[in-house]
Amino acid sequence: xxxxxxxxxxxxxxxxxxxxxxxxxxxxxxxxxxxxxxxxxxxxxxxxxxxxxxxxxxxxxxxxxxxxxxxxxxxxxxxxxxxxxxxxxxxxxxxxxxxxxxxxxxxxxxxxxxxxxxxxxxxxxxxxxxxxxxxxxxxxxxxxxxxxxxxxxxxxxxxxxxxxxxxxxxxxxxxxxxxxxxxxxxxxxxxxxxxxxxxxxxxxxxxxxxxxxxxxxxxxxxxxxxxxxxxxxxxxxxxxxxxxxxxxxxxxxxxxxxxxxxxxxxxxxxxxxxxxxxxxxxxxxxxxxxxxxxxxxxxxxxxxxxxxxxxxxxxxxxxxxxxxxxxxxxxxxxxxxxxxxxxxxxxxxxxxxxxxxxxxxxxxxxxxxxxxxxxxxxxxxxxxxxxxxxxxxxxxxxxxxxxxxxxxxxxxxxxxxxxxxxxxxxxxx
Ligand SMILES: [Zn+2]
Numbered sequence: 001x002x003x004x005x006x007x008x009x010x011x012x013x014x015x016x017x018x019x020x021x022x023x024x025x026x027x028x029x030x031x032x033x034x035x036x037x038x039x040x041x042x043x044x045x046x047x048x049x050x051x052x053x054x055x056x057x058x059x060x061x062x063x064x065x066x067x068x069x070x071x072x073x074x075x076x077x078x079x080x081x082x083x084x085x086x087x088x089x090x091x092x093x094x095x096x097x098x099x100x101x102x103x104x105x106x107x108x109x110x111x112x113x114x115x116x117x118x119x120x121x122x123x124x125x126x127x128x129x130x131x132x133x134x135x136x137x138x139x140x141x142x143x144x145x146x147x148x149x150x151x152x153x154x155x156x157x158x159x160x161x162x163x164x165x166x167x168x169x170x171x172x173x174x175x176x177x178x179x180x181x182x183x184x185x186x187x188x189x190x191x192x193x194x195x196x197x198x199x200x201x202x203x204x205x206x207x208x209x210x211x212x213x214x215x216x217x218x219x220x221x222x223x224x225x226x227x228x229x230x231x232x233x234x235x236x237x238x239x240x241x242x243x244x245x246x247x248x249x250x251x252x253x254x255x256x257x258x259x260x261x262x263x264x265x266x267x268x269x270x271x272x273x274x275x276x277x278x279x280x281x282x283x284x285x286x287x288x289x290x291x292x293x294x295x296x297x298x299x300x301x302x303x304x305x306x307x308x309x310x311x312x313x314x315x316x317x318x319x320x321x322x323x324x325x326x327x328x329x330x331x332x333x334x335x336x337x338x339x340x341x342x343x344x345x346x347x348x349x350x351x352x353x354x355x356x357x358x359x360x361x362x363x364x365x366x367x368x369x370x371x372x373x374x375x376x377x378x379x380x381x382x383x384x385x386x387x388x389x390x391x392x393x394x395x396x397x398x399x400x401x402x403x404x405x406x407x408x409x410x411x412x413x414x415x416x417x418x419x420x421x422x423x424x425x426x427x428x429x
Contacts, residue, residue: 003118003150004111006258007313011306014314017258019052021286026050029292032077035070036294053261056284057272061295067097067237076100078290088136089236096136099236100290106145108287109239112256113146116245119254119313120207120230122176124151129168131179131187132210133159133417138240139210143178146242152176159183159417162190166198173202181206181213181221181229182420185353188224189414199226207232209241211419212322214339216346220353231320237296238283244318249310252317259287262316263295264304267325278303280325281318299324329423331359331366336397338422341370344392350378350385354412361427371405373412382406 002008006017029036030047039060040046049058067075072095076083084103088096101109122128128147132139140158147154155168159179165187168174179187184206191198206221209232213221218229233253234241243260244253255262264279265272273279281298285291302318309317322339329336338357345355351372358369372389386406394400415421 001118001123002313003115006256007115007119007254007315009258009314011314014257015053018261018286021258022053022056022261022284023047023051025284025286025288025292026294028077028289029294033075033292035066035075036292053284056261056263056295059295061270061282061297062293063297064097064237064299068094071095072098073100075293076290077292078102083290085141086136087138087141087236087240089138097237099138099240101288102290105239105288105290108259109142109242110145110149112239112242112259113142114150115256116232116242117146117150117152117176117207119245119247119311120176120205120232121228121248122147122150122152122205122207126152126175127155127172128152129155129157129165129172129174129177131157131159131165131177131183132241137418138234138236139178142234142240142242143207162187162416163194166191166194166196169198169201169203170196175202176205176207177203178207178209178232180211180415180419181208181217182211182354182415184208184221184225184229186414186416198224203227205230207245209233212324212327212339213320214322214342214346216343217353220346233300233318233321235298235300237291237293238285238298239288243283246320247309247311247313251309252305252319254309254313254315254317257315260284261286262304262318264302267301275306276303278319281321299326301325327423329357329359329368331368332399334397334399336399340396341393342422344389344396345372347392348385348389350375350380351389351406352376352409354414355422356412357423359423359425359427366427367402368399369403369405370401371407371412373407374409376409378409 026047083100086100134140206227207230221229230246232245234243244255261284263282267280281300281302285293300321301323305317323337354373356371360367
């Protein structure tokens with residue numbers, strides 16, 4: 001089942017829609033956003049030079065710095081009178097990125113999210129518990145309006161309130177919950193403490209987003225909660241959640257290409273990579289009026305697959321994001337991603353799926369400290385376990401962490417609201 005016919009359109013049909021919408025987007029950006037007019041002029045280009053998505057590579061990228069430099073609304077292409085909602089992205093440093101939507105933009109966004117829900121197997125009649133934060137963050141309201149557009153029932157509980165979340169899962173028989181992957185696991189723990197096994201509840205799907213999630217982490221969620229875990233992707237600068245989603249085949253996330261045009265480039269050179277090769281995802285909006293964005297560097301690493309999916313959708317699939325180029329940790333000349341630590345953590349039955357990474361500087365030397373948590377019922381040899389985890393970490397990371405701490409179950413702080421923090425960089429402080 002699909003939400004609308006564009007999801008299964010032929011590639012030719014899709015291309016025609018993309019090209020038409022791109023020309024419109026470019027014209028809007030050039031005529032109404034000073035930043036883009038200058039960008040085009042500097043590159044010696046006019047909107048007429050961009051006739052098709054194939055011409056996109058002539059254009060320079062848009063970066064998060066561009067949003068920052070034009071804070072708060074310098075990237076908007078319409079007057080504030082036509083903006084009926086704003087959101088802001090949670091910048092870890094500096095000012096947030098402010099984004100705005102016209103009524104038509106909200107309609108496009110709602111449809112994109114409704115498509116995601118249908119792809120995840122959700123339909124009218126289902127009850128969707130929305131545990132994303134409401135407010136400036138795009139997650140809460142973004143998901144909310146998609147559920148309404150679909151005609152399913154939304155429970156707008158928002159983030160936190162975990163005991164209440166468990167009660168509602170049980171009392172209203174929620175079929176679906178939308179939350180971060182780390183929160184899904186926390187929810188199961190709290191339910192356990194309340195004497196409730198989430199596996200016994202009607203809940204069948206977790207739609208998780210806002211945090212990267214490795215495959216072992218997904219398996220853990222599916223097992224702990226007795227659900228199907230569906231990954232949803234998006235970012236405020238482009239629209240919010242709903243740019244892409246996994247279908248029930250769980251074999252990559254379908255990007256709604258008639259709304260968002262994807263490219264994958266080498267993060268260092270900016271050159272396009274071959275299909276199937278990993279690189280940084282670059283997105284161009286094709287159906288947004290208030291905030292048209294051309295070639296946005298997302299910082300997310302992925303691959304694209306134009307092959308046919310068993311669900312029948314023709315939209316390209318991207319790999320689920322397990323690393324952002326920003327997340328790369330560089331220590332003593334060695335690079336690693338937090339997701340690599342996560343995959344090791346999940347390999348061990350004796351440790352819980354929670355971890356933290358602390359980076360410190362002693363003198364001129366960087367130190368990596370990894371903390372993992374024992375499962376509640378652990379009763380084996382601590383030193384033996386420590387040795388095995390150490391060995392595995394050094395195999396995967398290609399260096400040995402300076403310190404490995406094994407702490408009691410529950411000692412690593414859980415995140416109830418917002419994104420989980422796993423990396424604490426104390427260097428330079
Ligand atoms: Zn599919």
